Amino acid sequence: MKRKMITALAILTVLSSCGSRQSEESVLGPITQSLIGFTQPASTPASMEDIRRQVTPQVRQRFRHTSLMIAQLESNDRASIIVRRGENRDVETYLTPDNISISLQDGVLIATRGLGFDLMSADVSDTITSLRRGGRAVRIHRYLDGEDQIVIKSYVCDYRGNANVTETCHGKDQTFENSYQMSAGQIIASRQWIGPHHGYIRLEDS
C-alpha cells in the first residue's frame, strides 16, 4: 500500500504542477477520483423528458441551420441534446455539448467518439436496405483494443416489423436487439447498440 501511495504521489506530483504549461486541473480531478476508486457524474443526469423540454423554440431558432437530436446512453441514464456538426455524403455527425460525437448513416449508428471503448466504424450498408425490406443482413463493427489495434466484429441480423422495425443481431460473443421507429422510410427514433462496454443509446429527432 505504501508503494501504491508512493506511485500515486509521484503521479500527482507530475500532474499538480502549475505554470504556463497547460492547466493540469482537468487531469487532477479524474486521477484523484480514480485513486479513491469512484467517479462522479459530471452533472446530475438529465432524462429524455428534461431534454425535450429544453428544446424550446428559442433553441431551435439558435440552431436553425442545422438539425438537433436527443440522445441518451442507457448505461448512465444521461440524456443530451446533440447538434449536427458534420455531413459527409450520407453520414451525419452530431456532437454533444461535452464533445462526444455520434455518426449516423441514414439514421443508423456507425460511429461514436469520445466515450472511450468507441465504436470506430460500422459497415451497415446491408442493414439500411433490410430495415426497409426486411430479411437478413450482416453488419461489421470495428473497435479499438487496449493496444490501439482494430478489432473486427461481425453480426448476422434479422429484421421484423414495418413502422417499428426490430433488428436482432447475433455475433460470436454478443447478441443485441436494436429497434427503429420509421416514418416515411426515415428513422425518427431508435435504440441502437454501441458495443459491449456501453450497451445501448437512444436517439430521437427533436
Added chain:
Amino acid sequence: MNYQPRSKPASRRQTPRAIVGAGLLLLPAAAQSQGYSYSTYGTVGLIDMPTAQSAADAELAATFSKFANTTRSTLSFQITPRLSGSFRYSKIEDYSTSGALFDRSFDLRYRFVDETDGRPAIAVGLQDFIGTGVYSGEYIVATKSFSPRLTFTGGIGWGRLGSHNGFSNPLGVINDRFDTRPGRDFGKGGEIEATGWFRGDAALFGGVAWQATDKLTLKAEYSSDAYGTESRNGSFEHKSPFNFGLDYEIRDSIHLQAHYLYGSTFGFTLNLLTNPRHPVANGGKGPAPLPVQRRAPGASSDLGWTQAEGVESSLRDQTNVLLASDGMALEAMELHANAVTVHIRNERYLARPEAIGRTARLLTRVMPASIETFTIAPVENGIPLSAVTVTRSDIENLEHEADGAWQSYARADITDAANSLEGASYFAGRYPKLTWSVGPYVKASYFDPDEPVRLDAGLRLQGRYDLAPGWIVSGSVQQRLTGNIGDADRGSNSVLPRVRSESVRYAREGESALEHLTLAHYFRPGKDLYARVTAGYLESQFGGVSSELLWKPVASRLALGAEANYAVKRDFDQRFGFQDYEIATGHLSAYYDFGNGYLGQIDAGRYLAGDYGATFTLDRVFANGWSVGAYATFTDVSFDDFGEGSFDKGLRFTVPLTHVLGQPSDKTYKAVIQPLTRDGGARLKVQDRLYDSVRSYHTPEMKDSWGRFWR
C-alpha cells in the same frame, strides 16, 4: 522497491475478453491462465510452491508477502504468453549469526506445454538464478484444471525446492554429476550459476487450488522446501510440509491472501496487478475530433483565393486556433495553390497517428478547396521528425469508411522531413517562447538495508525558453522540504572513481539544488539524420557537453546512434561548482525494432568511471505507450572491483498517464529500478535523448497505432 504502476480501476472483467482477444496470440494462452493466483514468492503459484500456469499476457504483479521472519517484495511480469520473469527483494531476519539478510533475486519460468483436455500444462522454472542463491531452486511443474474452478498441481524441485523429503536425483540416470549439487561460489552475487542447476537431491511438491466463489480462492499444498537455514538460525519452525491459504479479490486489481504455513506460522500476501494491455478506456475518453468538411463538387477548381491579400496569414491563424483547441500548436506552414505543409507540435496525443488524423480533419475545415494535398510534419524541439502526406479526397472519402483505418494507412505517404521547414513560414509569435512550471516533487531511493524505501519531497521550478527553432535553454531548481534519502549512512566502498555511488551525499547536501541548466541545440544534419548538442549542468551529478547523432530512416526498424560527452563531476551541493573528476565518455548505439512489440538496444562505449563495455537492453513496448524492459551492462571492470552485484543491471518502465486517466496526454511516467547502484557501467543522464521521440513518429510505430488515426 516495487514500483507499482497505478492499476486501472475499470479493467479486465469489464472488458469482455472478446473485444480484447479477437483472434490475437492471446487466445490460446487464455486457457492456461484461468483461475491463477500468486504465491508468497510473487510468482503465479499456490502458497509457497509454483504452478505451471501463466498470468495473463503482459500482466505486471507487485507482491508484498510477510510471514515469520521473512518479507518478500516481488515484481513479476508476464514477458510473453509463456515466459515470465520476476525480481524480488527479500529480508530474512536472523538468517545467520550476523543478523538479517537482504537478498535480491531473479526468477524465470517458461510454460512449454499447453493444457488440453487430456494433458496438463507443464512449465520449467529457475528461482533465484542470479544473485547470492538464497532462494535458488529449479522445478518442473504440471498443472491440470478439472473444472474452471479446480486445479491440481504436481512438480519436482531441486535446490531449495528439493530440500524437504528429498531423494537422489532422477537425472543421475543421465549423468552422475547430477547427483551432487555443488556449493555455490557466488562471489559478489549477480553471476549466473548454471553449473548447479537441476543438481543434487530432488523432491516432489504439489497442491490444489479451488476457486470457491468469484472472489475467493482456497489453496492447499505440500511444500518441498525445508526452510533449513531459517529453522536452524532463526525463529522459524518447520513442523509440517502442509500449507493452507486463501486468496480474496478485494478489487479486480488487488488481492489479499492469508496463509497458515509449515504448521507453525501465519502470513499474509498482498498482490497489486495491472496490465499494460488494458487501459482504463480503450481508445481513450478524449473529446471527439472535428468532423471532416467535404468540399462542394467542383469547388476545387477555384483558385481565386491565391490572388487575395493576407490569405496565408489568416489561414495560419485559423489553423493554429483549431490545433490549439485540440491541444496542439502550429509551428510553421507552407502554402501552395494545391498543397499545404503544416508543421505541428503535438503535446497531447501519445498515439501519434491520432495527432496526424485530427490535424488532417481540421485542415478540411480551413483550407481553400483547391488544396488537395496535406502534408503534416510533427516537430519536436524544433526539428521535424517525419512528414505524413495524405490527399484531402482520401480524408473526405475514408472518414466513415468501415475499413478507413487501414485504407488511410495504405494511402498515407510517410517520409523523411529533413528539409521540410526550409520554405515554411513560422507561425508569428512562436519564438521566442517561455514555458515554466512550479510543483511538488517526490524522489525515491530503494534497497538501503536500513530503510528499503527512502523518500525526498519538495518543490521544483522548471523552465524552458525556446530561443529559436531548435535552440532551447532549460533548467530546473528544487528545494527539498522533507525527506530521508540523505540519512543513509552507508558510505561508498567503491574502488572505482565514485561516479554514482555518492548519490546519497548529493541528496544530503543538495537541499537547494540546481538539477540542470543547459543550452541545447537540435538540428537535422541531413536526410535520416538527427542531432543534438547539449551543454551546461547536464544532470544533478555531472556537467559538461553532450552531443548525439542518430541515423534513423523513417521506415527502418534499425537505428544507429553515436554519443560523445565530456563530463565533469559536480559539487555535492549542486550549485555551480565542479569537483576534480572529468571524463570523456561516449557510446555507439544500435536500436532494433523486432516487431511484435519487442525492442532491442545495444550501447557500446566508455562509461563514466572510464570503463569500457556494452549495455544490452530489451524492452517490450506496447502501442499504447507502455514499455517494460530490462538491461545489463558488462564492462572491463572485474566483478570483484564492481562490488556487490558484480555488474550493473536493472528494470525500466514507462507508464503513459492516459492508461490511468483515459484522457489524452502525452505525459509518461518513467522509472528505473536498479537493484544496486554502483560505479561500473554508469552512464550520463542527459535530458531528451533523440531515439524515443524520433521513433514514435516513424512507420513501424505509427503503423502499430494507426487505428487511432480516426479516433
